[in-house]
Amino acid sequence: MICxxxxxxxxxxxxxxxxxxxHGEPGDAFRCVGCRMDVPMIAPGTAxxxxxxxxxxxxxxxxxxxxxxxAGCRGRMAALSVTVRRDGEWLIIHCCQSCGGxxxxxxxxxDNALALLRIAIRPLSDSRxxxxxxxxx
Amino acid sequence: xSANGKSRSIASTETFQCVRCGLTVTANAPDGVRRxxxxxxxxxxxxxxxxxxRMIPISIAVLRTGEWMIIHRCTRCGELTSNxxxxxxxxxxxxxxxxxxxxxxxxxxxxxxxx
Numbered sequence: 001m002i003c004x005x006x007x008x009x010x011x012x013x014x015x016x017x018x019x020x021x022x023h024g025e026p027g028d029a030f031r032c033v034g035c036r037m038d039v040p041m042i043a044p045g046t047a048x049x050x051x052x053x054x055x056x057x058x059x060x061x062x063x064x065x066x067x068x069x070x071a072g073c074r075g076r077m078a079a080l081s082v083t084v085r086r087d088g089e090w091l092i093i094h095c096c097q098s099c100g101g102x103x104x105x106x107x108x109x110x111d112n113a114l115a116l117l118r119i120a121i122r123p124l125s126d127s128r129x130x131x132x133x134x135x136x137x
Numbered sequence: 138x139s140a141n142g143k144s145r146s147i148a149s150t151e152t153f154q155c156v157r158c159g160l161t162v163t164a165n166a167p168d169g170v171r172r173x174x175x176x177x178x179x180x181x182x183x184x185x186x187x188x189x190x191r192m193i194p195i196s197i198a199v200l201r202t203g204e205w206m207i208i209h210r211c212t213r214c215g216e217l218t219s220n221x222x223x224x225x226x227x228x229x230x231x232x233x234x235x236x237x238x239x240x241x242x243x244x245x246x247x248x249x250x251x252x
Contacts, residue, residue, distance in 0.1 A: 015237065080219075081208060083196035088241045093196055093208055102159075102208065102217035113244050118243045123235035134180075 033059055033076050035064045044109030051079070051092065053110045056119075060096040062103070082120045090116070156191050158183055166223040174207065176225045181218075183211040192218065197235045206230070 029040050034057030044047035048066050053060040058077040063070035067075045075098030082090050083104065107116065140191050151164040155175035174181035174194070183194040190213035198206045198219060207226075208218040222231065239246070 003197075078176050081196045081198035082238045083208065084237050085242050089243075090238060093198065095219075102209070102219060103215060107243060114249075116243075117246075117249060120238040123197045124239075126199060126203060126205075126209065 023128055032057055035043065035079075046108045049108055051094065051108075051111075051132075052106050053108060054112050054115075056092060056101075056111065056115050058094045058105065060099065060101060060103075066105075071101075073101070079119055081122075082116060092116075092119075102123055109125070147190050155180060158237065166225060170221075170223065171223075172223060173220050174209070175222075176223060177227055179207060179227060179230050181220070183214070183216060183220075185220075186214070186242050188216070190214065194230070194234060207231075207234075208224045233252070 028042070029038050031038055032055060033053035034052060037052060037054050037056040039049070039052055039054075041049055043053070050062070050066065056079040058072040058079075059076050060071050060075045061069050072094060075096045077094035077096045079092050080095040080102070081093045083093060085091060090107045092107060094103050094105060095101075096103075149215060150170075151160050155160050155178060157180040158175060158178045160175055160177050162172065164172055167175075170178055172183055173184075176193075179194040181194075182192045183192050188211060190211050192209035192211050194207045195210045195234040198208055205222045208221055209218050209220065210216070211218075
């Protein structure tokens with residue numbers, strides 16, 4: 001015999017109301033693929049924020065021009081090294097983990113200084129290296 | 138001598154001229170790997186995409202394995218490439234590139250002395 005308990009999942013009389021999806025459209029924040037932090041798009045010192053200020057991870061969406069969104073890769077880009085422009089501004093070199101492409105991005109005013117410095121001193125912390133060349137000067 | 142050995146000896150005498158400093162260098166480094174940049178000034182040539190412009194070294198990257206890579210940027214199209222360093226690369230220029238970010242820090246480094 002079948003007991004007449006109410007069904008836990010009654011057939012839907014009405015389809016779910018449509019909800020506005022926020023998949024990849026430009027909003028006022030994005031979630032970092034590296035550390036999952038919600039990052040506001042507004043950044044001090046730059047009009048194009050393209051990496052997480054906390055872990056410096058980026059996403060491979062732009063091709064040549066910043067903001068063109070023409071790269072179909074969408075891989076995670078890890079900060080590889082730091083370089084300095086002629087005017088003294090720091091750039092982060094990002095390396096795409098899925099296609100190996102490189103890109104250079106200006107740092108923002110609220111980037112994690114400790115993470116930046118860690119990348120910058122990485123060559124100097126290597127012991128077998130040309131530090132001996134400097135000592136001979 | 139085998140054909141294989143002959144081709145290797147021909148390859149080892151192959152040279153190219155640096156586009157920046159004009160130094161004639163062997164195409165193969167002493168450790169046998171193919172060179173793609175001048176060991177003296179570390180400049181390179183953008184051979185992909187038919188660009189053939191000068192590529193300047195902008196940065197040093199250290200891989201997880203501890204290997205050093207030179208990041209080159211093409212002066213014409215702005216393309217970035219990374220190449221492993223050779224044993225006879227100019228160590229002073231390598232070192233200069235490595236310390237350049239620390240010479241012009243965007244934030245005061247004194248704050249890190251307390252850490």
